[in-house]
Amino acid sequence: MITQRQQRGFMLAIISGEIMMKSGGEIYRVEEIITRICRACNIKYVEVFATPTGIFASIGSGGEEGDIKTYMKSIKSRSTNLTKISEINNLSRKFVNGDIDVEDAIKEAKAIDAKKAYPLPIISIGAALTASIFCGLFGGQIIDCVIAAALGTLTYLFSVLLSKYGISYFINYFVCVAVASFVALVSEAFKITTGHDFVIIGILMLFVPGAALTNALRDFLTGDMLSGVSRLTEAVAIAVSLAAGAGIILTLWNSIGGVFS
Amino acid sequence: MNILQLVIGLIACVGFCILVNVPKKAIIPAAATGGIAWFVYQTAMTMGYSKAVAAFVATCIVTIVSDILSRKVKEAATVFIIPGILPLVPGSGMYYTMSAIIESDYSTAGAIGTETFFTAGSIALAILIVGSVLRLFTAVRKKIYWN
Numbered sequence: 001m002i003t004q005r006q007q008r009g010f011m012l013a014i015i016s017g018e019i020m021m022k023s024g025g026e027i028y029r030v031e032e033i034i035t036r037i038c039r040a041c042n043i044k045y046v047e048v049f050a051t052p053t054g055i056f057a058s059i060g061s062g063g064e065e066g067d068i069k070t071y072m073k074s075i076k077s078r079s080t081n082l083t084k085i086s087e088i089n090n091l092s093r094k095f096v097n098g099d100i101d102v103e104d105a106i107k108e109a110k111a112i113d114a115k116k117a118y119p120l121p122i123i124s125i126g127a128a129l130t131a132s133i134f135c136g137l138f139g140g141q142i143i144d145c146v147i148a149a150a151l152g153t154l155t156y157l158f159s160v161l162l163s164k165y166g167i168s169y170f171i172n173y174f175v176c177v178a179v180a181s182f183v184a185l186v187s188e189a190f191k192i193t194t195g196h197d198f199v200i201i202g203i204l205m206l207f208v209p210g211a212a213l214t215n216a217l218r219d220f221l222t223g224d225m226l227s228g229v230s231r232l233t234e235a236v237a238i239a240v241s242l243a244a245g246a247g248i249i250l251t252l253w254n255s256i257g258g259v260f261s
Numbered sequence: 262m263n264i265l266q267l268v269i270g271l272i273a274c275v276g277f278c279i280l281v282n283v284p285k286k287a288i289i290p291a292a293a294t295g296g297i298a299w300f301v302y303q304t305a306m307t308m309g310y311s312k313a314v315a316a317f318v319a320t321c322i323v324t325i326v327s328d329i330l331s332r333k334v335k336e337a338a339t340v341f342i343i344p345g346i347l348p349l350v351p352g353s354g355m356y357y358t359m360s361a362i363i364e365s366d367y368s369t370a371g372a373i374g375t376e377t378f379f380t381a382g383s384i385a386l387a388i389l390i391v392g393s394v395l396r397l398f399t400a401v402r403k404k405i406y407w408n
Contacts, residue, residue, distance in 0.1 A: 026339065082339065082340045084338060086337060089337060125276070125279060129273060130277045132267060199406070205350075208355075210347045211281060211343045213350070218392065221393060243359040
C-alpha cells in the first residue's frame with residue numbers, strides 16, 4: 001500500500017521536478033531530486049524519466065503484487081531562472097534531512113514557483129548593461145553603446161511582454177530582433193550612430209542561446225541523449241530565429257536602398 | 262589594458278546574471294567567471310591563437326573555476342557556467358555570417374560561418390571534456406574518502 005504521506009511526498013517530488021525543469025535545470029538534477037524525495041518518504045520503488053517537455057514518474061510499494069502509481073507532467077514553457085533551481089535544491093536537501101514537514105515543503109515549493117524574477121527596473125538595467133558593453137567590446141563607439149543600451153532595454157522588455165502572452169520563443173525572438181535591427185538602421189541613417197553592426201550584435205548577445213547550449217551538453221555528458229538532442233535543436237532554432245530576424249530587415253533595407261540615405 | 266578587459270567583461274556579465282536570475286549571493290562570483298572567460302579569451306587571441314582555440318581554453322578555465330566556486334558558494338555549477346560562457350558565445354560571428362549571406366558574398370559567409378561553427382563546437386567540446394574529467398575526479402575522491 002502507498003500511504004497518504006508517501007502520496008504527498010510524491011506530489012512534492014513532482015512539483016519540485018516540474019519547477020526545476022521549467023527553470024532550465026539539467027535532466028540528471030531533476031531525476032535525482034525526484035528520486036531522493038521519494039526515497040526520503042520510504043517509497044520502495046521509484047522510476048523517473050524526464051525530458052525537457054515532460055516528466056514521467058512511477059512509484060510502487062515494492063514487490064510484484066504492490067501498488068503502482070504513475071504521474072505524468074507535461075511542461076509547456078521553459079525559461080532560465082537559476083534562483084529557482086538553487087532554492088528548490090536547498091528545499092529538497094532540507095526535506096531529505098527531515099528538517100521540514102511534507103505539507104510545509106509543498107507550500108514552500110509552490111511559493112518558490114510563484115516567485116517573480118528580479119523586478120522590471122533591475123531587469124532593464126541588466127539588459128542595458130549587457131547590450132551596451134557587448135556593443136563596445138565588439139568595436140562600437142560610445143554613442144553606439146548608448147543607443148544599444150536604450151534599444152536593448154526596450155527590446156528585452158518587449159520580449160518579456162510577448163512571452164507573457166504565450167507567444168512562442170521563435171516568433172518572439174524573431175520579432176524582437178527585427179524591430180531592434182530596424183531601429184538600429186534608422187538611427188544609422190539619421191547619423192546618430194556610426195554603424196548598425198555593433199548595435200545589432202549588442203542586442204543579439206541578449207538572446208544568444210548560451211544557456212540552451214550549456215544544458216544540452218551537460219545532458220549529453222550524463223547520457224540523457226534525448227534531452228541533449230532536443231536542447232541542442234532548441235539552441236539551433238534560437239540562433240536561426242535571431243539571424244532570420246536581423247536578416248530580413250537588412251535585406252528589405254538594402255533592397256529599398258535605405259529610405260533616408 | 263588587459264585588467265580593464267577583465268573588469269568590463271565582469272560588468273557585462275553582471276547584467277546577464279540579472280537576466281537569467283542568478284541568486285543574489287552568487288552574482289559577483291558568477292560575473293567574475295564571465296570576466297575571467299573574456300580575459301583569457303582576449304589574451305589567447307593576442308597571443309595569436311584562433312578564435313576556436315581561444316574559446317576552447319577559456320571554456321576549460323570557466324568550467325574548472327565554476328566547479329571550484331560551486332563548492333565555495335554552495336550553488337549548482339550551472340549557476341556559474343551559464344554566465345561564464347556568455348562572452349564566448351559567437352554572437353558576432355553569427356551576425357557577420359548572416360550579413361555576408363545577405364550580400365551574396367558566399368566565400369566570406371563560408372569562412373566566417375565555419376569559424377563560428379567551430380567556436381561553438383569548441384565551447385561544447387571543452388565543457389564535455391573538462392566536465393567528464395571533473396566527474397572522474399569527484400568519483401575517485403569519493404571512493405578514497407569512503408574506503
